[in-house]
Amino acid sequence: MSGAHATPETPEVYGLMAEFDDPDRLVEVTRDAYGRGFRQMEAYTPFPVEGLDHALGYHRNKVPRTVFAGALIGGLSGFLLQCWSAMYYYPHNIAGKPLYSWPAFIPITFETTVLGGALSAVFGMLFFNGLPKLYHPVFNAPAFALASDDRFFLCIQSRDPLFDPAETLAFLETCGPRSVSVVPY
Amino acid sequence: MADHQHDDGRPPVLAPGHTYATVTSTISDIVLTRPLDWRWAVGMGIGSSLLLVFGAAVSMLLFKGVGIWGVNAPVMWGWAIINFVWWVGIGHAGTLISAILLLLKQQWRTSINRFAEAMTLFAVACAGMFPLLHMGRPWKFFWMMPYPSTMALLPQWRSPLVWDVFAVSTYATVSALFWYVGLIPDLATLRDRAKNKWVAMIYGSLALGWRGSARHWSRYKSAYMLLAALATPLVVSVHTVVSLDFAASVIPGWHATIFPPYFVAGAIFSGFAMVVTLCVPLRAWYGLKDFITIRHLDNMAKIILATGMIVGYGYAMEFFIAWYSGNPYEEFLLLDARPFGTYSNAYRCMILCNVGIPQLLWVPAIRRNPVLLWIISIFVNIGMWLERYVIVVTSLSQDFLPSSWADYNPTIWDVATFLGTIGLFTFLLFLFVRVLPAIAVAEMRELVHEKHHEHAAAGAAVAEAHGENR
Numbered sequence: 038m039s040g041a042h043a044t045p046e047t048p049e050v051y052g053l054m055a056e057f058d059d060p061d062r063l064v065e066v067t068r069d070a071y072g073r074g075f076r077q078m079e080a081y082t083p084f085p086v087e088g089l090d091h092a093l094g095y096h097r098n099k100v101p102r103t104v105f106a107g108a109l110i111g112g113l114s115g116f117l118l119q120c121w122s123a124m125y126y127y128p129h130n131i132a133g134k135p136l137y138s139w140p141a142f143i144p145i146t147f148e149t150t151v152l153g154g155a156l157s158a159v160f161g162m163l164f165f166n167g168l169p170k171l172y173h174p175v176f177n178a179p180a181f182a183l184a185s186d187d188r189f190f191l192c193i194q195s196r197d198p199l200f201d202p203a204e205t206l207a208f209l210e211t212c213g214p215r216s217v218s219v220v221p222y
Numbered sequence: 223m224a225d226h227q228h229d230d231g232r233p234p235v236l237a238p239g240h241t242y243a244t245v246t247s248t249i250s251d252i253v254l255t256r257p258l259d260w261r262w263a264v265g266m267g268i269g270s271s272l273l274l275v276f277g278a279a280v281s282m283l284l285f286k287g288v289g290i291w292g293v294n295a296p297v298m299w300g301w302a303i304i305n306f307v308w309w310v311g312i313g314h315a316g317t318l319i320s321a322i323l324l325l326l327k328q329q330w331r332t333s334i335n336r337f338a339e340a341m342t343l344f345a346v347a348c349a350g351m352f353p354l355l356h357m358g359r360p361w362k363f364f365w366m367m368p369y370p371s372t373m374a375l376l377p378q379w380r381s382p383l384v385w386d387v388f389a390v391s392t393y394a395t396v397s398a399l400f401w402y403v404g405l406i407p408d409l410a411t412l413r414d415r416a417k418n419k420w421v422a423m424i425y426g427s428l429a430l431g432w433r434g435s436a437r438h439w440s441r442y443k444s445a446y447m448l449l450a451a452l453a454t455p456l457v458v459s460v461h462t463v464v465s466l467d468f469a470a471s472v473i474p475g476w477h478a479t480i481f482p483p484y485f486v487a488g489a490i491f492s493g494f495a496m497v498v499t500l501c502v503p504l505r506a507w508y509g510l511k512d513f514i515t516i517r518h519l520d521n522m523a524k525i526i527l528a529t530g531m532i533v534g535y536g537y538a539m540e541f542f543i544a545w546y547s548g549n550p551y552e553e554f555l556l557l558d559a560r561p562f563g564t565y566s567n568a569y570r571c572m573i574l575c576n577v578g579i580p581q582l583l584w585v586p587a588i589r590r591n592p593v594l595l596w597i598i599s600i601f602v603n604i605g606m607w608l609e610r611y612v613i614v615v616t617s618l619s620q621d622f623l624p625s626s627w628a629d630y631n632p633t634i635w636d637v638a639t640f641l642g643t644i645g646l647f648t649f650l651l652f653l654f655v656r657v658l659p660a661i662a663v664a665e666m667r668e669l670v671h672e673k674h675h676e677h678a679a680a681g682a683a684v685a686e687a688h689g690e691n692r
Contacts, residue, residue: 060671079435079436080435081434081436082436082439083242083246083407083434083664083667084242084407084439084664084665084668084671085439085440085442085664086436086439089436089439090437093436093437095436095437095440098441098444099441100441100444100445100448101444101448104452118368119379122368122376122377122379123376123379123380126374126376127375127376131378131380134380138379141380144382144385144388144389144459144463144466145379145384145385147459148388148392149388149392151396151452151453151456151459152395154448155396155400155449155452155453156395158399158448158449158452159399159403159449161445162403162441162442163430165441166437166438166441168430168432169427169430169431170430170431171426171427171430173431175433176433181433182414182415184433184434185407185411185413185415185432186243186246186415187241187243187246187667
């Protein structure tokens with residue numbers, strides 16, 4: 038909780054935030070920063086910008102396999118629940134149908150598959166994103182409210198080994214931002 | 223203006239001249255600055271008044287029992303099931319727009335998906351009321367679910383009615399999740415734009431701390447696309463299972479293999495009609511004609527026309543199979559009782575509303591006229607209600623043995639419950655328009671971005687005779 042705009046001493050500073058008008062410019066700058074060796078950085082945009090995640094060096098998205106696992110677990114538990122209840126727990130002859138009447142179990146298996154997949158998509162996405170998290174240092178950046186409107190931000194974090202308050206600031210200033218600001222913790 | 227024509231003669235999906243900021247402010251200001259609007263007050267007044275009627279009807283039902291409704295032997299499925307199927311059908315358009323059109327990369331879905339999804343949720347909530355109330359003891363609803371009960375009873379998995387429980391509850395859950403995931407970035411926009419601290423805190427909590435990070439967006443997009451991919455077969459399955467409630471029985475007029483596709487087409491037909499019914503006033507009252515353009519109305523009218531033709535084919539097929547099968551009960555019911563019997567008025571109105579009137583949509587000028595389109599959509603809503611009425615009532619009232627025939631008449635409480643759910647629907651919709659963004663703001667900004675790129679591409683090929691094509 039240091040003073041909001043104190044001199045950028047590395048431990049008290051979360052990072053440096055550059056503000057841009059144009060998403061395509063942000064992608065270029067991010068690619069440039071990645072090329073210079075910055076890794077601990079994050080971009081903030083009001084809508085998903087194509088290629089920005091790759092520019093940041095982010096390729097390992099775990100959501101799809103989480104959804105696959107969730108759908109598989111949902112489907113299997115739906116089907117096995119029906120088999121268990123119709124064959125072992127409460128076997129009952131209904132209209133002479135076999136106890137293991139698997140075709141009749143398919144609709145519910147399908148529904149539980151979709152349910153398992155959907156729940157794991159949403160909660161998996163939130164889990165990997167670390168949400169809900171109502172406080173985050175980047176909210177301290179001035180004008181960051183516009184990250185949900187029409188501005189595009191790149192934040193180079195102070196924990197990056199290459200981070201140097203003066204040099205990183207100078208680098209960001211050369212990228213043609215609207216502004217560069219210090220993000221306090 | 224929204225009526226601006228493009229080179230290919232089709233109106234645009236987004237009126238020209240919009241930037242990220244204008245899109246954000248136009249949509250979020252409807253919620254945050256809340257201009258005083260008498261039309262909203264009137265609509266909300268009607269909705270909440272009918273909601274009170276619903277409260278009275280449900281209280282009476284719980285106090286006296288299902289006997290206050292018109293259902294009796296042999297018509298054991300009366301308005302309750304008719305209304306259930308009608309509402310579930312209406313719900314289908316929302317998921318269709320948000321999921322199927324997303325996967326097909328249809329840009330015009332962007333500005334109508336949010337409130338179509340809201341409409342889906344509210345319609346499914348209304349639909350759910352009917353089976354619940356029809357049980358007689360709604361507080362024992364959990365008996366339908368598999369749970370370790372001391373009675374050692376579990377659902378009968380071979381029954382389509384049990385499938386229905388799973389289909390509709392899964393559908394409601396997945397629709398709610400899809401809607402909420404879509405809302406998260408927009409709730410963050412409202413948080414950031416709210417002037418009032420408490421309002422910002424409420425939206426902020428609901429936004430879960432969304433900060434638009436690129437890695438978050440990447441996972442978000444994956445989750446959203448996968449939800450769409452999962453919801454696409456789901457939307458088809460729900461009305462299929464609803465139709466199996468009928469088709470798996472042996473009642474004449476119900477026991478038909480055409481039922482699943484014909485019900486799904488009917489659901490999309492009625493759902494799009496309801497979207498048009500809601501869309502036309504919404505865009506006019508809230509100044510959203512730049513976002514919900516004539517192009518959207520035109521496209522929705524085409525879907526109504528196409529699905530209406532499928533429904534018409536379903537009617538024709540029912541006739542044909544009744545004759546071709548040689549089954550005397552089917553022949554009697556479909557070739558005699560429905561078109562000429564006690565309920566022939568309902569049947570003829572149904573044909574007029576669902577097959578006759580939508581033919582006007584072949585004319586482009588009618589498709590692009592909001593007022594005419596709105597009137598046609600009302601006819602379709604009525605027609606689709608009548609379709610379910612005809613299916614349920616005619617088949618049950620005159621089945622195999624004339625000694626068991628009886629006519630069906632709804633009571634005032636049937637009407638009150640139905641009007642009550644319309645009140646619930648209206649109330650929730652007006653509340654929604656007031657407290658949440660009715661158009662997906664983040665997706666609209668993305669659309670603006672795509673349009674910029676298309677313009678840039680078109681600018682590069684400026685020698686081409688045709689500019690942009692969408």
